Amino acid sequence: MAVKATSFDIAQLAGVSQPTVSRALRGSPTVSEQTRLRIEAIAKQLNYKVDKNASSLRLQETRTIALLFFEDPTPDETGINPFFLSMLGSITRTCAQRGYDLLISFQQLSSDWHVDYEDSRKADGIILLGYGDYELYREKLEKLVEQETHFVRWGFAQEGQPGTTIGCDNFRGGLDAARHLMQHGRKKIAFLGDASSHYPEFQDRYRGFCEAQGGEGIIADPALQVDALNAQDAGYEAAQQLIARGVPFDAIFAASDTIAIGALTALREQKLKVPDDVAIVGFDDIPAAGMTHPPLTTIQQDYKRAGEILVDSLLKQIRDEHATTAVLPAKLIVRQSCGAL
Amino acid sequence: MAVKATSFDIAQLAGVSQPTVSRALRGSPTVSEQTRLRIEAIAKQLNYKVDKNASSLRLQETRTIALLFFEDPTPDETGINPFFLSMLGSITRTCAQRGYDLLISFQQLSSDWHVDYEDSRKADGIILLGYGDYELYREKLEKLVEQETHFVRWGFAQEGQPGTTIGCDNFRGGLDAARHLMQHGRKKIAFLGDASSHYPEFQDRYRGFCEAQGGEGIIADPALQVDALNAQDAGYEAAQQLIARGVPFDAIFAASDTIAIGALTALREQKLKVPDDVAIVGFDDIPAAGMTHPPLTTIQQDYKRAGEILVDSLLKQIRDEHATTAVLPAKLIVRQSCGAL
């Protein structure tokens, strides 16, 4: 059985021509039921499977979607960002349900990803996943649009961006996080997370955070903001730095759960009690968020729904329907770390 | 640019025949350097990419690997098992380094996965990942072997199994976990995890656990063993059940970190202090293990190395070299939950 059966083998056994086999297996009405059943039986017996390469070549359609991960600015050797990993699960499942295969790839932001998968016809469309300075790859996105590549991007959504973007309401999430802390009596809330350009998502969370505290456009006390990339050790160091500044604070809003978890460790080391001394709220609701001590209050991004929408938007584009940029709601998940319970 | 350039377009522009384009781009020595450079320039300008379908069809090689995940017996809506998710990261990176693409798919154990990817020529080989009762799919593995499909499996490795299996030394891991607890004065150690047939890996961990306590073949006190599937709530319930039995215990060895984390919650609810009242050791060293309170002592499965070995074994088979079943060492990672620090 080293050599796989082709439709010719089946045709011969069934006493029909090869095209008839193809038609029968695709359910063409021009093949009689009797013939079709015979062909199907033989196909099953020979363990025949349509050669997807040949089929895709002819049909110019692969029924495959490519998922491109961008590395974080700090390629964390410990693995993929947990939130994206969860998203990956959802995307995989959704693809399976829709009858599409999923091709996965890691990319450096600097690489030539923009001419890869769809151009080489391995996929019908592309999902882009990854944080990163939007301006760094705006040009590439524009090239994708110009090439009429089908793609959707997860991230900071804004009018006028090239292509379709699906994102979470980061601004609202930041707003809700800060308001929640304020409602429970916190006055001096620190922000841990890169508020500059690396992560537009973080910027937006920070803007919401500021708005809750001062109204539109007001920037919160810079003494209470510490840059941190999206990694646990970055969160740890940022919290240490915050403490070292000596500026009093009674709460932390971390731009991601990963940062928050790192901060928890630093706080514990400094004998600061969470939530009594310092309340803390994260962002993402990664699986580990419910397992920390105390369990982390956070802003949930609905990765399950996000994955579905990403896939379905892409499929719409592939079918030449219009897909719109969308913003998903962010939801406050109250656990113990904020002191509200 | 709606229509993608083919090698014919390039041939025309370069004033050569289409086959020459193909040869030039593959670096054939029969094309003069001058011609090759000209062709390469035009190809780049047209943003030309070799059509992988056509290429794969002709070459009978896809340079793609398929990864098949099996669902846990309890399809946990919260997502993929964290350990496999980490492994996925490693596999993805390794594939990229080796110049292979990765196709991902979820499968129910009951489905017809055994005739899928390689047969339909979407991949050159398959990696099987997932816990599960080995006997449930022995037949399918045998069929894969019979069909001369290239595949490797992650899991319980045993001589005489069909195909190549890469696994971790679960027995040794269980042994080390139990010994470590005993060395730190624990006398009555409970085991949380399905010791029956669902997870052969768990069985093996349990056997090692028993051996440490009584010598070969001796089964530990059944009153101190509670079945649990590989999920957090299962761990939570198992720990509750254990406590409810009223049998005294001063330590827990959980068959996975996920179970251990669920157990931690249950212990905390019962005001049992970890590690003072109850020491606990998990298995896997998932990312969340270091973030629990207290941080979880666990047996590390080196997912990074495992992913590399899985991919490389598979590539060996694809190159028609012999790949051997291998067992990777398990390593005790001491954190606070065991009370040793």
Next chain:
DNA sequence: GATGGAGAGGCAACCGATTGCGCTAGAATT
């Protein structure tokens, strides 16, 4: 008996790249 129509299926072109074989022109050899 001639005509029409429909059902069933065959023929051949095609998708785009790869490769064995053969051709040609110029260089090298005698």
Next chain:
DNA sequence: AATTCTAGCGCAATCGGTTGCCTCTCCATC
């Protein structure tokens, strides 16, 4: 000058399905 060689490249077949178009057969209809 005739012959041999070889670098460089073209021709045509091939990978396995898919599909537009045409053919053939059989039955219904006038």
